[in-house]
Amino acid sequence: MSLAIPERGWFKAPAGAEKLWIGLALLWCLVMSVMMPFWHFRGKQNSRGEAYAVQPAAFQARVEQFAAANKVGELAGVPIVEPAPGGDAYLLARMWSWYPVLKLRQGETYRLHLSALDLQHGFSLQPLNMNFQVLPGYDHVLTLTPTSKGEFTIVCNEFCGIGHDKMFGKILVE
């Protein structure tokens, strides 16, 4: 019984069905362990955590410069910015908006720089449901290839104060 001192000689190797189960469970654990490195090399969706130290003010200046140089329109007062295919795109998270609106082309690859001005924020691209963490002081770089067209909403999914649930952004893909 589990409340009593075990009898002497309790140290025994597993046998029978118990042994089989331990073997199967270990095998399954190994399959799951191998899946991640496999996907890292062969899969297309990975989170490498590529990041560079950046002061929030310096990042904001880069975003402003990027927006001014590549602005192609406006959506509800926010500039729509179209980066060059294969080039760098910037997205700034702050309480409580994503800036600017990005216009991307299907099938092209972009280096998307994410950082925050104030608190931690969550980049959640809907309805695709792709999620990445955004931190102040970290320039988080995603090498991203949009493969579907349409209007996508960025929802903030890291709590960032009272206006958190009203913090949205847009990515347009043509």
Place this chain on the structure above:
Amino acid sequence: MSLDASLPLPPVGGTPTSLAAPGAQARRCETTGLSVCLAAQQFIKLNAVSAVVFLLLGGIAAILLALTRWQAVHLLPVDWFYRILTFHGLNMLIFWILFFEVAVLYFACTVPLKSRLFSRKIAWASFAMMLSGAVMVDYIILRGQADVLMTSYLPLLAHPLFYLGIILVAVGTLTGVFNFFATLYIAKRDRTYEGSVPLVTFGATAAAIIAVVTLLHGAIVMIPTFTYSMGWTGQPDPMWYRMIWWGLGHQSQQVNVCAMVAIWYLIAHLATGAKPVNETVCRGAFVLYILFINLASAHHLLVDPGVGSAWKIWNTSYAMYLAVLASMIHGFTVPASVEMAMREKGYVKGLFGWVMSAPWRNPAFAGFVLSLVIFGFIGGITGVTLGTQQINIIAHNTLRITGHFHATVVGGTSLAFMAVTYYVIPLIFRRDFIWRSAARMQPWLFGIGILLVSLGMSFAGSLGAPRRDYDIDSSGAFGPAAHLFLGVMGVGAILAVIGLFLFVLLCVGTILFGPKTDGRAMADWGTAKALANAQPEAIAEDHWAMKGTIALTFVFLASFAVYYFANWKALADVWPVR
């Protein structure tokens, strides 16, 4: 097993360590025949009662939150939503669970080892620190000066009392854990028992070891955050904070798992007479938890900047998933021990005859089985899958995460703690439960409720609905299906909270008004009785006799594989990213 006269004499002038020695401050339990240390009994009572009070507070918060996220109801205003969310997390995940775990530790180091508790003074110090810390935290949250949620991610900043309260709770718990280890030491030194410690004590020891590591992480992260909030030092790096905070936040869940599994073994024994099929296997699995769980903070950083793929992959798999292996082993050995006990009693019909004849009217047994099933099938499978490095891209910070841990911590740990309370109150408070028919329903109400909460959250999260979010409507990104699942969560929460309130009512009512058991055994909840035609010897030696468990674990493995690979498929459908 039994004590004999060869035990060493008590130290001169002190209380003897062994509860069997003359002059020991102990009583003999009329139900089990075990000796109960009176000091341990007192602090088991104090800690368990405090735990239930915090459970009640957290439960009130839970229903307010669920009725807010259920968009059709949307009860709370926005500021109170995040305030109550902070309150809910801390009261449930930290206070209810830690107080209960200290009670479990005090039991596990005294009664099964026939030892007295090391020190009343230390137990008082631990209790005072934990209680004052918890009250401090709750006060400052309700004052509206700590709307930072449980994780208090920097640069969010709360009132210094918030951090000080958490530090006090952590130090108080560490003090209680010290009392546990000191008791193990004097029990061994004064030879209150011979041989190896019982399995329940072994599991509790694993929990205590992990708790030390966990609480040290808490100190490392909370002390500089406290000094920063006082304006004495600079702001710690937010990424550093996340990594160390989750060394506290995730590892503490492994403390819960160890305590829960120890309770599974305990209830399995009390209700069906189960004993481990192989002690080595059960103990080895606990050792795997100790050795391989310390890397779990990575689960929360899988889509973070600043930590690379190799670090994420190695640490998320707990080094080749050896801690998952441990849970899968317990997932076999626990039901196997019940099945073997039932078959030895003569319930040998077919694959599942033993299931049909199990003591389902015993609320402790029903709660234990529901805890095992919800933890394993829902909590375990979703946890490992969501914690897979790349799959986390389609799960991070969505309601899928909340759906996962409501299955592990609530459906698993909390339900197991509730289940064991059906023995703790009669055996430690020595009162039989009032309103026994309601008690028999309580685990089902709570278990089914929390299952719906977990599934509702998980499906809403699969559709992208964020966790910790006041209102999903304003984005326009979520359709009727997400709303439907939030409604399922709301209905489940109502059931679960009714179950929770019923539990608190039963406990408080019993402690105040339950019939006293002085001088007699507790009223039996229902235990499996041996049949006349039982052939225990033939079954005990058969290593393949647990056929029902074999079938169930194969169903489990198949479900696991299907869910796991379905998630890889879902991941393959989103935009390429690296």
